Amino acid sequence: MSIKRSKPIDRLYEEVAEYDLVIVPDAPLASALNRRLEHPHFGPFAITPRRLAARRRETAEDRLAFLEVISQTDLSWKQASYAIGNVLQCWEYQGSPDAILEYDAFDTPATQTVVDSIKSLETTSRTLTDYQIDREEDDSVAVIGEQQLTNLERSILPAEYDAVDRFCDDSFELPPIRIFDSPAAIVDAVLDTVTPANADDIAVVLDASSEYSPLIESAFDATAIPYYGGPTFTDDQDHRAVIQLLRSTIAGSDTRLKSVKPLLTRLGMTIDVDHDEKRLFEVDDPELEWLRDFCDRAAALTIGDALTAYENRAECTLETFREEVDHLGLLTEPITEETIDRLTFYLETYDVPIDRENEGVLLADAKSASFVDRPVVFYLGLDESWTHTSPERPWVDHDEEFERNLDQFQSLLQSGVDQYYLVQDTAGGTPVTPCLYFEDLLETEFERFSDFDSIRYARTFRSTGAGFDKEPINVETEPETTLSQSSLNSYANCPRDYFFGRLVDNPDKDHFVEGNLFHDFAEFVVNHPAFVDDTVIEEVVDVMIEETRAFHRDVDLATRRTTYRVGLETIVDYLERNAPSDTDFLTPTSGSDNVFAIYFDRPVDSPATERWFEDVDREINGKIDLVQSPTQLVDFKSGSKKSPSQVIKRAAIDPPSDRPNFQALLYLTYYRSQRPNEQLEFTFFHFLETLDDVVTGEGTLDDCLTTVTYRPIPFDEFVQSRAVFDELREAAPNDCNKTFSKTSYENYRAAFDAHQPPRTRDADEMAESPFGNALLERMIEAVGDYKYVTNGCMQAFRHLCGYRKEGYFVEDLDEFERFIDDQLEELNRYRRGESRFPVEGRAGEPNYRYVDNRDMILTTERATDETADETEVSR
Template sequence: MPLREATSIDGLGELTQDADLTLTADPPLALALDRRVKRPQLGRVGATPRGYAVNEFTPMDRRKLFEQLVTETELTWKQAHRALDRTLSCWDQTGTLDSIRTHDEFDTPAIRTAVETLRDGDSSYHALTERSLPADQDVAVINEAALSSLDRRLLPDEYDTVEPFTGDTTSVPEFHVFPSATAIVDALLAQLDAHSAESVGIVLDESTVFSPLVESALETAEIPYQGGPGFVDDDSVRTFLRLCDAVFAGSDLRVADLRPLLARVGVTIERRADQRRVDRVDGLDVFDDFRTALTDGTLRDAIGVYERLAGTELGPLREECASLGLLDEAFTSAHLDRLQYYLASFDVPVDRESEGVLLTDGASTAYIDRPVVFYLGLGDGWAKTPPDVPWIDSVEYIQRDLDRFEILLQNGHEQHFLVQDTRAGAEVTPCVYFRELFERPFDRFTELPHTDHGDGVTRDRIETPFVAPSSDETANSPATVSQSTLSRLANCPREEFFHRLVDSPTTIPMARGTVVHEAAELYVAHPDAIRARFEDVVDAMLAQLQAYTATAREPVERTQLALALETVMAYLDANPPVETTHEAYSDRTQSNELGDRLGLAAESPLTERWFDAPEIGLHGFVDLLQSATTMVDYKTGSQSRASRLRKQASLSPLDESPNFQAAAYLSQQRRDRPGEPLEIRFVHVLEYADQLARGDDISVDELVTTVEYLPCTFGEFAARRETFEAVTDYADSNDRVKALEPLGYEAYRAFFEDHDLPRAGVAPDRREAIIETFIDYTKELFKDTKYVEQGCRAAVEDIDGLVGERYLASDLDAFEEFVATQRERLGRYREEGFPVRVRDEGPNWDRVDTRDLVIDE
């Protein structure tokens, strides 16, 4: 159906100008009518029934009634809140306090307690049942259908009714579709300034990102506004509650939890310490003062300490806690839970600005008394859901809310609908009421009359990337990069910018990995000492992690460290390092904290070897040079197969989880040992920790993933004896075996040495011709049977699969070209800016550590 035309606030004022009192269910409308009084008037012209009964603009007595219930009865806070809400709702809708007890499911001890407390209590609900209007007063009622049964008890026998709709119809304004929430706020801010603020209203869903974005944008632009964050959203109150949470967190409290207070009192702790336990960090005396006040004193004491440290006042919080009986008692975590539940359940009034842009929630009102109104989002949060209680008719409830929504859309002389069509790749669902306002089906805003203000985030961000601030770095390509830098550049270049700009905190997995690597390094240098002092070594490893792990988890962590060290020892005992000279590596430059704790020097020339190779554009550390041709890298994370590691290093297309470590280290080792087969072994020391803890027998080989490099072409790889044995490693009945075993390795090798077979995807015509020649060759030497062709083709497919787990010479050549390209791009990024994405589908956000900084809108 079309949009019913709503009578404007000015029109309603004219229609009710002769009335002594105008009643409405909408508090903002009552206030707007007061503003339009043109003749002397004693008392208010517009009011809600409950507001009139207690002479308040908006009665806020739910909190007072709740405080009465929790202080004067035996009800728990949750019982009191639920009983109060249901009782007041039923009283309001039915007009009778006792009516809730006619419903068996609500005739409970908690409800009966609430009813008896409310019967004699002082409240706007009670006042409304006793108040009546003077008989000679002219009364007008706007939108009588929106009044509850309790509201109607105030109405006199005779009164004038004013309908909110004119009886005509109008159309919904055109939607303005933007590519992101930030684009909407930018467009909004371009229309505002401090001088026009009083003329503007902004309607949004307070539960969405629009609320903080708009508030911060207005504050930054120094544009005053009304509305906005509530009591619990106040920065000081939120910080105080977080600190109370932190106190009761015990030994698991982290430095990151204290940053709000630390910033307020000028205490600076390096970001790398964010995940460290507070009791393991020096320089936090201010928190110790707060913790002592809260645990040894009262909530009043803790508030006082916070105010002194933060240089702010928490008077309203002190008053609320006093009324709840919490202020001067010993404060526990249970008290904190109750306080947080209360603040999340009740709207505590705050002192707000009374001038500037008016911010309003899209589901809370029908009237905005501003000439220009912006509507942001218009999503599914703009419609109310009927409460599931028997005294509310859901059909009538939805109809009243639809009426409210239609009126809301027509406020002011100008209405601007600013929306998104998609958010985070998903379609934005328009408010369900729009389905009642259009005569055709639709699923998204772009299917309705609209103007598009952007052609998508992806193109925007590639053409106008994030611009890096000036620095001492030149725009020239860097001489070398690490394999981790390559992965970030391939996934999300902007993350590489923030990785260099912002320190990343050390986490428990990082700290665990470091201490395991240090233990492995010490075992190479001092195997006998580590064996003899095994328990002391594990204790020292645990001590190094205690700054990051909770006390309760220390036994588990110690077991994991012991298993990791045992695995390292078992691997190195089975594969002892071979003393070899490596010209392409430098001496270690990193310290070994575990060695310092144990009094052991990490002095092996084979461990933690640094390379810086401008020839290939790479640098990095190798955990262990086990032999002339074998490198080792210890992993504390989950294990991947060699084929998966090769897939993650794919260059075209790039994998969604890029990982170039194997390629980078094999390229470096190829410099050290040109022309030789090489391998890197990833030893996963915690992959089977649970099984090992149970005593299961796990072979060391099961913990190792090996990635090989062979200095040959694909055709040369096909001709190797190992390849022939692999493609014939099947049952005798398999077509591959029946075709190739009679042929024999020598004839197989001779063919592939004479025919340079391309790998799959390279020169497909030549590849197919060689395969057909191979089939004919095999038939001539054996006999023409059907399984010869099938066996030969299957064997060639196997060769492709075998190469998929290895690097050949051409693979590393291509990788080194890729490195050169990425270094050139990095040089350009430093001058032009770091884009979010280099692939059409965008980055893999699960791999972006600085997700909150990398804005993609």
């Protein structure tokens, strides 16, 4: 099978020009034929069955039926809507409103009530049922695309008429598919061609529920290009804002400011993004007074009062919206959750008609249109969302429905003189599935658009208006010279998330605010250990509650108070036992922004706390929470504890971790430059780790600590030292102690002379290496071929690998410095625009738990056919 060639509109007109009446399946085709009339014509010429029968513009009869049924019956709104949809659909397919009652599953009291109500309404279905084309003897009637008419529409046809096929015997050669990298690039390509001057000559066909719809509408708005067929009644910003205003009155005290941000923006209220995660009624901002006051009064107001309040505040008049609410009988209803749900259900279910200016680019829905009368037509997407889903109802002939949809698709593809098919081949690394109708129309097999005759385009640039041509641009950027551990973590996980993190501000988070307060307190304690007692801790808890109140519900404050108190007491306990020592080598710092220094009016200038560093030579920067001693750094953590092996695994370079965290490695790398040739320690102090145990009277400080060690010696030199050999004899498991106690250090060293131990943290890998085999052979030769010797050597390999699971050696930090250099060079290459920041990080697909700008990163989440059908928007 191949694509049947659709007759050009001019040829189709020539075939029907001499007929008195031409019945067509859709309004755009009728309009196109009527525009080509060359002589006066009495009465309608080309017209759809519904328009002919009703003698007026087609209306959404499901909406009108719904308004009538809810006013005449006691059915719930959802009950009525469901039954109305079934009745009208069955009527369309079977030609009678009572036909649905012949199906036992649908012969219900609710359906009977709806049938009785609808039968008396002046709907187009009612008119079609009663109408018959009254053909005079000399009148001639032509029907174009008869197979695309429904049974109800065919019922008006006279006994004699001429059927005109929309298609020729020839086949249509599909033009090349144009493949782009993203929906944004596709929209850019359209904008390269469309101007206000040629807008009336262009149509854009797309799936109305897809991401292309808001993108193209926003692009046209931004470039002042007129268009129609786009936003619906519910897309109006004021209409959506009214619903959000109503929702805010019943959302409760836990409402977050971000949930009403569109409403605030529409009302001209500018609230800093820092507050987005905070509770609406706890944000102290004059801009919010009007909304808070309205919500306080809402219990005594009606929907009409809310609408008036919004109109006064927004300085607008919403007459059509008010009329719709009045039709529903909700204008005088109180503002309650049930009332708001009913209003929202109606607006989401039915299309309210709006007046449109039919000028500019025509936006056509791929599932509603079968013909577009414009010289140039762009088709966006053409993916599986274009495929219709036949209603799963017993009155539907699925084969007939499929053929009708297939003909509609074939005809639509050929609209216009010039057709441009703009698609994506992949989305988020996954192939995009073309519309399933292609499988029946094309003789070759395909799985993705690149299997078609296609042309691939890079990103387009609209500076020249050169259509699909691309133009390189040069951008001068300041290179990054250092990386912090947080930037490196984000970049390693998802470069594009790192990029967006530099472009946009993110709101304050409760755990960030709490963490900063705990850090400020720890710094304060180091500076004033004698001042901090139980009374001060209670004051600090009060301060923390006030600082974080906007994030937490009132019911949660008692729990937060306990958490804060335990965390503060644990910090004090740790610092009493581990006060900074020998810090004379450090220079004093200023801590003027410390919350508790300001609150208690005491300075925090200890040289041991909050040490900022920027090492241009090593291309790193950061802030050390506490220099506990010349060789020990401490970082305060409010999160859950990680073991040393987990810390080192997450900082692994090869293989990379899917949860990258380079903090300990980066800080030790910097501190090595300050204290060369010294053994260093980096300790994570998880001061909330023992929260549950402390509440029950248990828990120790040791349970809060994770320490990673740096030894200023290569790994292979360290493990062949006398000290390590003595540990194998005394501190390792039994078989290892027993084995190595029966041999000499010289015999142990001999294995290292023969082979270098591998840099691995895997004991099995070490055991299978040449070094592992050499050590085992020497132990068997020296001690004997016993099972405990073999087991003891395996325990020794685990012991040796354990050093690398708990700390770093010279070569690890050297490798990390080279890694930083490579990452910074790569990052600056992306910043220069030589290629896009990729989504995938070093470990492949990003770990989205650690992505901050998730909503800005496109993925492969795609609606199923059923979902797409349910959310279809007719244009």
